[in-house]
Amino acid sequence: MDYFFTDEQKTIKDLARQIAEERILPVRADLDEKEEFPWDIMNELGNSDMFRVFIPEEYEGLGGGCLELCLVVEELSRVCSAVAVSYAASALGCMTLMEYGTEEQKQKYLPDIASGKKIGAFAVTEPTAGSDAGNIKTTAEKVEGGYLLNGTKQFITNGGEAAIYTVIALTDKTRGARGASAIIVEKDTPGFTFGKKEKKMGIRSSATSELIFKNCLVPEENLLGKPGLGFIQAMRLFDKSRPGIGAQAVGLAQGALEAAVDYAEQRVQFDQQIINIQAVQHMLADMAIQTEAARALVYAAARHVDSGAKNVTEASAMSKVFASDTAMKVTVDAVQVCGGSGYMRDYPVEKMMRDAKILQIYEGTNQVLRNAIAMNLRKRKGRTA
Amino acid sequence: MNIVVCLKQVPGTTQVKINPETNSLVREGIENIINPFDTYALEEGVRLREKYGGKVTVMTMGPSQAEAALREAISLGADEVILLSDRAFAVADTWATAYTISRAVVKISDFDLIICGRQTIDGDTGQVGPELAEMLEIPFVAYVSNIEEIGDKLLRVRRMVEEGHEIIETALPAVITVAKEINVPRLPSLRGKLRSKSAPITTWTINDLDVSEDMVGLAGSSTQVIKVFFPQRVSQAEILEGNLENKVDTLIDRLKGTNLC
Numbered sequence: 001m002d003y004f005f006t007d008e009q010k011t012i013k014d015l016a017r018q019i020a021e022e023r024i025l026p027v028r029a030d031l032d033e034k035e036e037f038p039w040d041i042m043n044e045l046g047n048s049d050m051f052r053v054f055i056p057e058e059y060e061g062l063g064g065g066c067l068e069l070c071l072v073v074e075e076l077s078r079v080c081s082a083v084a085v086s087y088a089a090s091a092l093g094c095m096t097l098m099e100y101g102t103e104e105q106k107q108k109y110l111p112d113i114a115s116g117k118k119i120g121a122f123a124v125t126e127p128t129a130g131s132d133a134g135n136i137k138t139t140a141e142k143v144e145g146g147y148l149l150n151g152t153k154q155f156i157t158n159g160g161e162a163a164i165y166t167v168i169a170l171t172d173k174t175r176g177a178r179g180a181s182a183i184i185v186e187k188d189t190p191g192f193t194f195g196k197k198e199k200k201m202g203i204r205s206s207a208t209s210e211l212i213f214k215n216c217l218v219p220e221e222n223l224l225g226k227p228g229l230g231f232i233q234a235m236r237l238f239d240k241s242r243p244g245i246g247a248q249a250v251g252l253a254q255g256a257l258e259a260a261v262d263y264a265e266q267r268v269q270f271d272q273q274i275i276n277i278q279a280v281q282h283m284l285a286d287m288a289i290q291t292e293a294a295r296a297l298v299y300a301a302a303r304h305v306d307s308g309a310k311n312v313t314e315a316s317a318m319s320k321v322f323a324s325d326t327a328m329k330v331t332v333d334a335v336q337v338c339g340g341s342g343y344m345r346d347y348p349v350e351k352m353m354r355d356a357k358i359l360q361i362y363e364g365t366n367q368v369l370r371n372a373i374a375m376n377l378r379k380r381k382g383r384t385a
Numbered sequence: 386m387n388i389v390v391c392l393k394q395v396p397g398t399t400q401v402k403i404n405p406e407t408n409s410l411v412r413e414g415i416e417n418i419i420n421p422f423d424t425y426a427l428e429e430g431v432r433l434r435e436k437y438g439g440k441v442t443v444m445t446m447g448p449s450q451a452e453a454a455l456r457e458a459i460s461l462g463a464d465e466v467i468l469l470s471d472r473a474f475a476v477a478d479t480w481a482t483a484y485t486i487s488r489a490v491v492k493i494s495d496f497d498l499i500i501c502g503r504q505t506i507d508g509d510t511g512q513v514g515p516e517l518a519e520m521l522e523i524p525f526v527a528y529v530s531n532i533e534e535i536g537d538k539l540l541r542v543r544r545m546v547e548e549g550h551e552i553i554e555t556a557l558p559a560v561i562t563v564a565k566e567i568n569v570p571r572l573p574s575l576r577g578k579l580r581s582k583s584a585p586i587t588t589w590t591i592n593d594l595d596v597s598e599d600m601v602g603l604a605g606s607s608t609q610v611i612k613v614f615f616p617q618r619v620s621q622a623e624i625l626e627g628n629l630e631n632k633v634d635t636l637i638d639r640l641k642g643t644n645l646c
Contacts, residue, residue, distance in 0.1 A: 011578050019572055049575035062575060 001292060003299050005071075012053060012068055016075035019048055020083075028080040031205035032351050037161050038083050038205050045087055046116015054091045056098065059110035065306035066240060070247035070298060077251030078258075081355040082203040084248050086119075089157040089206075091244070093120020095237050096166045096182050100225030109164055109184065121162035123153040123211055124234050131368045134177030134231055138213060140169035146220045147171065147183060149213035152195065157362075159209025160194040163187045167211070168234050171227045180230035184222040191216030202354035239313050240305050242363055246298035246319035249327035249359045253291040256327075256334035256352045260284060263338045263347075274337075283337055287330045294323040314376040317369040324359035324366060331356040386439035386535065388430040389490060389499045390463070391517070392423035394447050394454040395507040403613050419454045422502030424461075425563050428570040429532065430500050431462035437535065440464040442493060446474055446485055452586050459581035460573035467493075471590040473602045479508070481605035483516035488594045490521060498540065499560040503528055511562070518560035526553050530566040 005013065023044050031038050045051060054069045055061025062068075069091055077084035094113050097105060112118040129135040138151025149169055153159075165185045172179030185192055195210030225233060261284060264275035274280050301319035305312050331353040335342040342349045360366045397418035402411040419427075430441040443458040445451050446469040455466035469489055477485065490496065499518075504511035511527075518525030531543040533552065541554045545564050573581075591601065599605060625632040 007582070008579065011582075012575060015573060015575055015578060022572065044572060047574060048572050049577075052575065062579075 001296075003296075008062075009068060009071060012064070013071040013075055015048060016050065016072040017078075019044060019050070020076050020079035024076065024079045024083055028083070028205075029345075029348070029351070031080070031082065033345075035199065035204045037207045038080075038086060039161075041083055042086065042116065042119060050087065051090060051116040051119075052114045055094075055110050055114040059106055060114040061110070065302075066243055067299065067302040067306055070243055070302045073244050074247040074251035074254070074295075074298075077248040078255040079251075080205075081248055081252045081352070081359075082205040084251060085203055086158060086161075086206045088241075088244050088248065089121055090119040090162065092122040092237070092241050093158065093162060093164060093166055095241060096122070096224055096233050097184065099236070100182070100229075100233060105184070105221070105224070113164065118163035119158055119161060120164045120166070121156055121158035122166045122234075122237070123156045123159075124168040125153060125155050127152065127154050131365055133234065134180075136168060136170060136177075136180060138167070138169040139173055140167075140171045140181060140183055140218070142171060143217070145217065147218050147223070149183070149185065149191070149216040149218060151213050153211040153213075155198065155208055155362075156211050158207055159211055160197060161207045165211065166224065167213075168230045169213075171223075171230075175228065177231040178228055180234075181227040182224040182230045182233050183218055184224060185213075185216065185218055189216055189218060201357060202351070203358055204354075238363055239316050242316040242320040242369075243298050243302040243305060245359060245363045246294065246301065246316075246323035249320075249323035249356070250291060250295045250298050252352055252356055252359070253287070253294065253323075253327045253330040256331045256349055256356075257284070257287045257291055259347070259349050259352070260287065260334040260337040263341065263349075267339075267341075280337060283333050287333050290326045291330055294319075294326040298323050311376075314373050317364065317372050320359075320363065321366045321369050321373070324356075327356045327359050386433055386437040386498065387496045388433055388439065388441045389493060389496045390423070390427050390430040390441060390443045390458075391486060391499065391501045391513070392427060392443060392445050392454060392458065393420045393502075393505050393507075394418070394445060394451045395420045395505055401507070403615065405614065417450065417453065419457055420502055420505045420507075422504055422506070422563075422565065424502075424570040425565050425567050426500040426502045427458055427461055427463065428568045429563055430498075431571075432568065433498070433532070433535070434462075434464070439497070442467060442496075444469065444486065444489060446470070446477070446482060448475075455586055456581040456584065457573070459584045460577035461571065462574075462577060466584070466586055468586055468588045469594075470588055471601075473591045473598055473604075476603040476606070477601060478606035478608045479510050479512040479516060480607045481601050481603075483513045483520055484605060485594070485596065485601050486513070487517050487520035488596045489589060490517070492589070492594060497557050499558070501560065501562045503562045503564055514560055514562040521558075521560070524555040524559040526555060526559065526561045528564045529561045530564045532567075 024041055050072055052061045053064040053072055057063040073084050073088050076087055113120055124133055126136050128137055140147040140149050167183050167185050168180050170179045171181040191214050193212045195212045198208040264280050267274045298319045301315040304315045334349040335353050338347055338349050341347050394417045396415045398415050404411050434441050441463050442465045443463040444467045445454055449470055452468055458466055474485055501514035515525050526542055526544055528545040529542045530545045533543055534541040538557045540557050540559055543550050543552055625635050
C-alpha cells in the first residue's frame with residue numbers, strides 16, 4: 001500500500017531495511033541467545049546517521065519527526081525487535097530534552113546522540129511506580145551545588161549502556177507527582193550505579209537494568225524545564241513516543257507474517273504445500289489484514305503527532321494498543337502456521353512471539369491506555385471531530 | 386592525501402545469460418551494482434581520507450546508467466565523481482579501458498594513490514589495475530590486504546601471496562589493487578544518500594581527454610570478442626555390468642588405458 005512518503009522518508013526506510021537485512025539478520029538469533037547488548041549494530045546505526053533522524057538539524061540531526069522515527073523502528077523491528085527498542089529508547093531518552101531543554105543543554109547533549117557516539121535512556125519506572133507512575137519515591141533534593149539524588153529506578157531500557165539518562169525524581173516529596181522533575185544524569189556520575197540486569201522473556205539482547213542513586217550529586221543546570229513539571233513532561237513524552245512502540249509492533253508483525261508465508265509455501269503435508277490449505281490461507285489473510293490496519297493507524301497517529309496537534313493522547317494510545325495487540329496475535333498465529341517447527345528456537349517466529357508480549361506492557365499497559373482512551377471518549381461524547 | 390578510486394558497474398548476478406545471436410550479456414531484469422571487489426577499494430579510500438585528509442575521487446567508465454554507481458559511491462563517502470562516457474569508449478578491452486582511465490587520471494593530475502578492486506565479477510581479468518600503473522609509469526602492488534603505513538611520498542603495504550604475505554614498500558604516487566581482506570565496507574549513511582541525489586556528476590567524453598579515437602573503445606582494443614558461448618555439457622557416464630569382481634577388473638583396465646594413472 002502506498003502511504004505517500006516523501007523521497008527523504010523513502011530513503012530513510014530503505015536504508016533502515018538494508019541495515020536490518022545485511023547487519024542484523026545474520027546475528028539476531030545469536031544476540032537473543034547470548035542476551036548481549038548489540039553494540040556493533042548500534043555503531044552501524046550511528047555511522048549510517050540513523051540516530052540523526054529524530055534530532056533537529058541545529059543539533060546535527062536530520063530534523064525528522066515521529067513518522068520518520070517510526071519508519072526506522074518498523075524496519076529494524078521487522079528483523080529484530082530487541083535492536084529496534086534499543087534504538088528507539090535512545091530517542092525516548094532525549095525527547096524531554098528536545099522539548100524542554102535550554103539551548104545550552106541541547107548543544108551539550110544532542111550532537112553526541114545524533115552521531116550515535118552516546119545513547120540515551122529514560123527512567124520513570126520504580127518498584128512502587130509502574131502503571132501508577134505518579135507513585136515514584138526517588139528524590140532529588142535541592143542542595144548547594146545542585147540536586148542530590150537518592151532512590152532506585154527499575155526496568156530501565158538501555159540501563160547500563162546509555163550515557164545520558166533523563167530521570168524523573170521528586171524535587172519536592174511533599175507534593176507527590178506534582179513535586180516531580182526531569183533531570184539529566186550522565187553515566188559515571190559519582191553515586192550513580194547499575195543494579196540488577198534483568199533476564200527477560202523476549203527482546204533479550206536489549207538492556208534492562210536498575211539504576212541506583214545514592215547521594216548522587218547532579219549539577220543544577222541538568223534540570224529540564226521547571227521543577228514540579230516532571231510528571232506532566234513524562235506523560236507528554238509518552239503521548240509522542242507511543243506510535244514508536246506501535247511501529248515496533250507493526251515491524252514485528254510484518255516479520256512474523258513473512259516468516260509464516262515463507263514456511264507455508266515450502267512446507268508439504270498431504271502431498272501439497274500447506275499454503276494451498278484454506279485453513280492456513282485464512283489465518284495468513286487475517287494476519288495480513290491486521291498488520292496492514294495497524295500500520296495505517298500507526299502512520300496516521302505519527303502524522304497527527306507531527307502535525308503539532310494539541311491533544312494526541314488518544315490517537316497515540318490507540319495506535320500503540322491496536323498495533324501491540326495485533327503483534328501478539330500475529331506472532332502467536334505465525335507460530336501456529338509453522339507448527340512444531342515454529343515452536344523451535346531454530347525458527348525465527350519463536351523469538352518473535354516472545355518479543356511481542358512486552359509491547360502490550362511497556363510505555364503504558366494496554367489496560368491503562370484503554371482507560372485514557374475511554375476518558376477522552378467521554379469528553380468528546382464519542383463524536384468524531 | 387588525494388585518492389582516485391576506480392570502479393565498475395556490473396550486473397548484480399552470477400547467473401549470467403548470454404544472447405547467442407548478439408554474443409552479449411542479457412541485461413534485462415538484472416540490477417546493476419558496483420563491482421563487489423571495488424567496494425573494498427572505495428572503503429579503503431574513504432578510510433584513508435578520514436585519517437589523512439584530502440579527497441576521494443571516484444572514476445568509472447561506462448554508459449550513462451553508470452551514474453547510479455557513482456551516486457552510490459557518494460553515499461558511501463566519495464567526495465567527487467567522474468563518469469567517462471562516450472560512444473567512442475564502448476566495447477573497450479582491458480587495454481583500451483586502462484588507457485582511457487590513464488588519460489583521465491593525467492587530467493586530474495593531483496593524486497597520491499589510485500585504488501582499484503582486484504578484479505571485476507563480470508570480466509574477471511584483473512588486468513585494468515596493473516595496465517593503468519604501467520601506462521602511468523608508476524609503481525603497482527596487487528592483492529593488498531592492509532595498508533601498513535603512509536609516509537611522505539612513501540607507502541608500505543601488506544599484500545597477499547599464495548602461501549602467506551609480503552610487505553612491500555613503494556614510492557607514491559602508485560596504483561594498488563585491494564583484496565577483500567582489507568576491510569569491511571560500510572553501509573551508506575543517510576546524509577550521504579541525501580547528498581548523492583543532488584550531487585553533480587562530472588562527465589568526460591572523448592573531447593575532454595587527450596586521446597585519439599583509434600586508441601580507445603573497440604578501435605583501441607588489442608583483443609576482440611569473437612564469440613561468447615556456454616561450453617557444451619557432454620556427459621559420458623558408463624555403467625559397468627557383471628559381478629563385483631568383473632566390474633573392478635574392467636574399471637582397472639579402463640583406468641590403465643587413460644593417462645590418469
